[in-house]
Amino acid sequence: MNILVVSDSLRELPPAVAALESSGHRVAYVDALTPLPVIAARGLVDPRQADALVTGRLMWLDAEALGLLPRARVIALHTSGSDNVDLAEATRRGIVVTNVKGVNAEQCAEFSLGLMLAVTRQIRTGDIAIRQGLWAARTQTSLDLYGATVGIVGLGLIGKAAVRRLKAFGVRLLCHTRTPDPAFGEEMGMTYTDLDTLLRESDVVSLYASLNEATRHMIGARELGLMKPSAALINIARGELIDEPALVEALRTRRIAGAGLDVFETEPLFKSPLFALDNVVLTPHQAGLAASAKVNAAVRAVNNALAALDGRCPPDAINPEAFRAP
Ligand SMILES: NC(=O)c1ccc[n+]([C@@H]2O[C@H](COP(=O)([O-])OP(=O)(O)OC[C@H]3O[C@@H](n4cnc5c(N)ncnc54)[C@H](O)[C@@H]3O)[C@@H](O)[C@H]2O)c1
Numbered sequence: 468m469n470i471l472v473v474s475d476s477l478r479e480l481p482p483a484v485a486a487l488e489s490s491g492h493r494v495a496y497v498d499a500l501t502p503l504p505v506i507a508a509r510g511l512v513d514p515r516q517a518d519a520l521v522t523g524r525l526m527w528l529d530a531e532a533l534g535l536l537p538r539a540r541v542i543a544l545h546t547s548g549s550d551n552v553d554l555a556e557a558t559r560r561g562i563v564v565t566n567v568k569g570v571n572a573e574q575c576a577e578f579s580l581g582l583m584l585a586v587t588r589q590i591r592t593g594d595i596a597i598r599q600g601l602w603a604a605r606t607q608t609s610l611d612l613y614g615a616t617v618g619i620v621g622l623g624l625i626g627k628a629a630v631r632r633l634k635a636f637g638v639r640l641l642c643h644t645r646t647p648d649p650a651f652g653e654e655m656g657m658t659y660t661d662l663d664t665l666l667r668e669s670d671v672v673s674l675y676a677s678l679n680e681a682t683r684h685m686i687g688a689r690e691l692g693l694m695k696p697s698a699a700l701i702n703i704a705r706g707e708l709i710d711e712p713a714l715v716e717a718l719r720t721r722r723i724a725g726a727g728l729d730v731f732e733t734e735p736l737f738k739s740p741l742f743a744l745d746n747v748v749l750t751p752h753q754a755g756l757a758a759s760a761k762v763n764a765a766v767r768a769v770n771n772a773l774a775a776l777d778g779r780c781p782p783d784a785i786n787p788e789a790f791r792a793p
């Protein structure tokens with residue numbers, strides 16, 4: 468059978484390539500996350516012949532793109548998010564979709580704490596000052612994490628991993644989530660609350676929710692207006708959780724004190740009003756980019772694809788009801 472790999476990184480990961488090459492299937496690679504309609508139009512590889520597609524988060528798989536995969540049995544994502552796939556349409560077409568949830572959860576959690584520390588303790592400002600010879604400008608940071616209230620939005624794998632770390636920081640923990648875990652909350656000394664209360668009471672609000680219709684723009688002008696002027700907003704989840712122009716305005720007018728952002732409404736991001744602001748720390752969607760996680764993600768995605776082609780429902784199927792044996 469035919470496997471199409473569209474990825475900007477998978478070919479650099481020998482264990483994933485070895486698994487593909489020894490599978491006995493025909494494998495075609497496109498070494499950039501190019502949209503399927505563009506791949507089809509260029510005619511170098513025909514997605515219509517693919518029985519499996521292995522790809523990543525920036526491959527937008529809406530109804531039109533899925534229409535270019537008439538033979539596909541499986542779409543195997545090497546990312547933990549899966550919001551780039553129209554799942555209902557994939558299911559209707561009998562395509563099983565898999566992701567690699569949890570593969571980079573610990574790394575993303577630790578990165579979010581890095582952003583929290585960078586923003587609240589103004590590590591970036593200090594770095595810039597010392598390089599400019601401005602030792603005397605060293606900043607007395609206005610917020611320590613110790614003793615602060617941290618609001619967790621979305622308590623999934625990454626949210627929980629962040630909470631475990633934050634417990635050691637001596638913070639008060641609030642949480643708003645669709646999936647409260649009372650035993651975990653009790654163990655961590657964390658209080659579940661509605662979103663507005665969390666926004667009003669938190670010194671740091673950190674987002675870990677998945678992107679869906681209920682969470683898209685869950686933080687807009689109204690929500691930013693509820694936050695303390697001294698508070699910081701951290702987002703390593705998905706850019707679309709925040710109404711970005713509203714955040715730019717809140718940061719520009721110092722309605723909130725700062726933000727740490729790893730994800731954006733448009734990615735990749737080459738130009739943004741955020742770049743001109745000194746109270747925001749920005750990173751290019753790298754929270755999960757640890758070497759081990761990247762290899763594990765690619766190998767797990769390849770194994771999901773091979774399982775489906777082998778007639779087994781893939782272990783990471785998000786829509787197992789769509790699985791059909793060859
Ligand atoms: N920056 C990165 O590199 C990176 C890497 C991996 C994952 N992510 C993103 O991080 C986020 C968390 O990933 P995860 O693996 O922990 O996912 P998960 O599915 O385990 O957890 C998601 C959480 O969001 C909550 N949620 C969903 N809808 C909600 C709503 N309406 N209100 C409140 N909570 C809601 C769910 O209850 C769940 O607890 C996702 O958005 C994922 O795409 C980012």
Ligand SMILES: O=C(O)[C@H](O)COP(=O)(O)O
Nearest residue numbers: 523524525546547548755
């Ligand atoms: O969903 C994920 O795993 C992260 O957002 C990372 O995605 P990426 O590997 O496509 O950057």
